[in-house]
Each structure stands twice: as C-alpha cells, then as structure tokens.
Amino acid sequence: MIRENLNAVEQAVEASCQKAGRERGEVTLIAVSKTRPLSDLREAYEAGTRDFGENKVQELVDKIPELPSDIRWHMIGHLQRNKVKYIVGKVSMIHSVDSLHLAEEISKEAVRKNTEVDILIEVNVAEEESKYGVTLSEAPGLVEQIAQLPSIHIKGLMTIAPFTENPEENRIFFRKLKQLSVDIERKNIDNVSMVVLSMGMTGDYTVAIEEGATCVRVGTGIFGERHYDTQGE
Numbered sequence: 001m002i003r004e005n006l007n008a009v010e011q012a013v014e015a016s017c018q019k020a021g022r023e024r025g026e027v028t029l030i031a032v033s034k035t036r037p038l039s040d041l042r043e044a045y046e047a048g049t050r051d052f053g054e055n056k057v058q059e060l061v062d063k064i065p066e067l068p069s070d071i072r073w074h075m076i077g078h079l080q081r082n083k084v085k086y087i088v089g090k091v092s093m094i095h096s097v098d099s100l101h102l103a104e105e106i107s108k109e110a111v112r113k114n115t116e117v118d119i120l121i122e123v124n125v126a127e128e129e130s131k132y133g134v135t136l137s138e139a140p141g142l143v144e145q146i147a148q149l150p151s152i153h154i155k156g157l158m159t160i161a162p163f164t165e166n167p168e169e170n171r172i173f174f175r176k177l178k179q180l181s182v183d184i185e186r187k188n189i190d191n192v193s194m195v196v197l198s199m200g201m202t203g204d205y206t207v208a209i210e211e212g213a214t215c216v217r218v219g220t221g222i223f224g225e226r227h228y229d230t231q232g233e
Ligand SMILES: *Cc1c(COP(=O)(O)O)cnc(C)c1O
Pocket: 032, 034, 055, 076, 077, 160, 201, 202, 203, 217, 218, 219, 220, 221
C-alpha cells in the first residue's frame, strides 16, 4: 500500500509542478513517518524515499541507527533546548526553529561537535494560538540575530498551515510565507539563504507547490491514518 500511495503522491507532485511551470527537481517530498513502525519506513525506503520527517527526538534517536545511512532525516516538530544535543549531527535539517534561545543551543552544540547545522525558521503565518512559530513580522528580526551565530545556517522558512477541508483556504498563507522569504532574501544577510520553503502537508501540498514550496511534508497521504494509541504523540 505504501508504494501505491507514494506513486499517487508523486504523480500529484509532478502535476502541481507542471501546473506551476516548475521543475519536479525543485520540490523535495519528505515522508513524515512519525508514529510509524520501522517496517513502514523500510517499505518507503525500498520504494525510493530518502527524506523522512519526524517530530519527536526520542523517535528519531531510536529510528536513525536502524535504517540505512543515506537517509536524510528532517526534524519537523517542536524542539526543546535540552534535547538539541541528541539530534545535532544526526539530522540533515531542523525545520522548527522559532526562538533565539533554541538557535543558540543548536549553535553551541554544533560548535562542540565540530559540525554545521542547517535550519529553517518556523513561522505561524495564520497566527493560530495552538501552533509554535514566530509571526510574519517577528521573523526578519529573528533571522538577523540567528545569522550571527556560528555553525548554524538559515536555509529558509517553514510553516504549518491551519487544518482545513479546503486546501484553497491555505493558499493565502503559503503566498504570505513565500513573500516573506523573498523579502528576507532581498536583505542579503550574511549566512542566510532563502532556498528552502517547507510548506504543505497531505491536505494541501498541491496548493503549496503552486505557491512555491520546495519541501512538502506528507504523512497520512503516504502511510495512511496515524493511530496514536500505540506509540502516543
Ligand atoms: C504530522 C506532520 C506532517 C504530516 O501531516 P499529514 O497531514 O499526515 O501529511 C507535516 N508536518 C508536520 C510538522 C507534522 O507534524
């Protein structure tokens, strides 16, 4: 089933790229494997997936050593400062940085481990109470502060759009995040690039691609509905 789902998502990604006049190579499909057993991840790997997204440090730490080393792991969930040390050096990107404090901890740990960490700034574009992330207006200032830290590199922006039945309702939020990335890029800040735009999930990734997403994070659409009762969230 996972292989079939992946094929269907892949076709939808290609169709959206075509519709938007973009190359398929501009968009990375991240398979969000949180709560999934290793057997599911292996199946996706066998079908060609190399980018996996997880939202819990413990799950990342458990899964990484069990799977092939050519996988790029993406930390997409809220990250606590005291857990930074467990993932620096192991993940290829942290999508969910939303404070200077957190960035400082990542930077310190990267220096300590003599490594470099790529991050995205999480923006709560719709300003939902329940979500992490800085506001659109706070983002540029945070970017400028984090840019000065050693061994941490801002590669772009990330957002989690509101849950909605109608993905068209999220188009405005994706467009705003894209505009923000253009505005920040124009500032030409040292140590900052805006090449990554991580937006779009199962319900709205096609719209996100039309609005410029370079990473879409798809869980349910690949692995099916999640059941939190066994592993919790
Ligand atoms: C769970 C999760 C996703 C994937 O959600 P689906 O609706 O299952 O595709 C994407 N991004 C983040 C940050 C998530 O936590």
